[in-house]
Amino acid sequence: MTPTEELEIFSHVVSAGSLSAAGRELGLSPAVVSKRLRKLEDRLGTRLLQRTTRQIALTEAGQGFYERIVAVLAAVEEAEAFVSRRSAQAKGTLKISAPTSFGRMHIAPHLTSFMEAHTDLSINLVLSDEFVDIVAEGFDLAIRIAELPDSSLVARRLADVKRVLVASPAYISKHGQPQTFDDLDEHICLPPHNGEVWRLEGPDGEIRAFRPDGPLSTNSSEVLREAVVAGMGIALRSTWDVGPELAKGDLVHVLPEWGASKHIGLHAVYPSRRFLPIKVRLFIDYLADLYGPEPYWDNPGDALYTAAAE
Template sequence: MSIDLKSLELFVRVAALGAIGKAGAEFGLSATAATQRLQALETTVGTQLLHRTTRAVSLSTDGEIFLAHAKRILGNVEEALADIQPDAQDIKGDLRVACSASFGRLHIAPHVTEFLEHHPGVTLQLAMSDSVVDIVEQGFDMAIRIGELAPSTLKARKLAESPRLLVASPKYLERHSVPTTLEDLKHHNCLAREDMRTWSLTSADGTLHDVKINGNFSSTSAEAITEAARSGLGIARKCAWEIADQLTNGSLIPVLKNHTVSPYWKVFAVRPPSRLPSARVRAFTDFLEAKFKTVPALCDQA
């Protein structure tokens, strides 16, 4: 009996999604091609694994048993591949990575030369944009995402922390006073990212508060918000890694330090669900994780 791993991966995705067409699209297969592949798998194992109707797909009794084994097999293969990583000098090929513009400029681009010197056979394409890209549809090997991950089929690995805080310039605070309560915050000029007019903060006793903010400036650019806050326009909600230099030189000062910004954010590496991680992806992910551990603002030590 011979079963290829791609058919097992497809079967597992169909079981998770309940839809052959949607699962097949993750593998670059039409619904017809995906169906044929699943039928061939059923022929090989000698039993019906899926019940199909015009509206839905569900597991048969044998399919439920087979699913547990399929997941275990794929997990063992992934672990095996991770254990036989080639030498750095032997890792070759293209690596396409997506990330936000601000984070990429500050915490990825400065390390690109070192990574490529360690892996001379790799060609790295770093796409930096504040728009969230569909890495499956656009053919990226991985992406660096910051925040709370939305439900998806992507596989994620946490790389670092991304604590957030409220900040303002000394000039602004001298002119408008320092807020000491959440009620005070409502009367300050708050700088909104895009059109996010509600800030969630957790007090020391663990109570979550949603505060409606007011302000005369918003932007789709994280760096524009930083500059506006630094120049004295108002109070901004920022990731610690974005403003580490400004916190150090005193051009931005934390406010309402007895509250934490919610939800708590983290930095993740995400990759397509239907692929085992290549040596290139593993190498770059490990490299970034090691770099991030040396940055206090990415370790909740800002």
């Protein structure tokens, strides 16, 4: 067995989370996977994994080793593709992390066409509203909606994200329409589960902060959207999330001259490396073409907007 094959087995074990799962991906028995891992550890002179029959955990040395071999394996894949002139083909499994609602609404419906174009590729889409450690958990990339701080990761902005204040007509009929920013203090404003302060930009560029304090607390973005549609209060929502409801009149803009920071965007985030795996590059390019430069969720005349609204 070559050193590269040993690295590939180790990488699969980390990303799959167990010896048996890695064995299924590689077509090897758990016993063979375990034997080859021991051989790698013996060669390196250090333990990389703490493992039981049910789970594994990286040691400190294993964590550092894994972070470095990801780049090595990516470089090997890129080099092989270049030599064999197969740079447009994607193979293997692409593991993606994405926010729950966005993934369901704007990634899942578009996977079929991408996978039909790349028949040797499998996709593992994991939906969560928490930021995952994509290196430690073996993700190839993550889709994130945020104003991203500096980090050791690489991010490509896929689209702008517009966040606006919305409420249902029933709520406005009962509580009235706020006319100024300060009027928000007199209204029911539903907070996100992370306790985020609303940072809103006015028509003259003024930035003001407001801490919503409503009666509902939930870790589900979808529950919060449904609560707003049901008339519970005012919320700050992305147009990709509530575009259809706004178009149908189920929701209306509140204080339309105020909106969230324009620095918030939709990003594809992946580990910093010199050579980007083909499967990752192709998928990021696919999403960038699909969403940009004007996302279909901000264009009611777009056929994709109509399909998402149905």
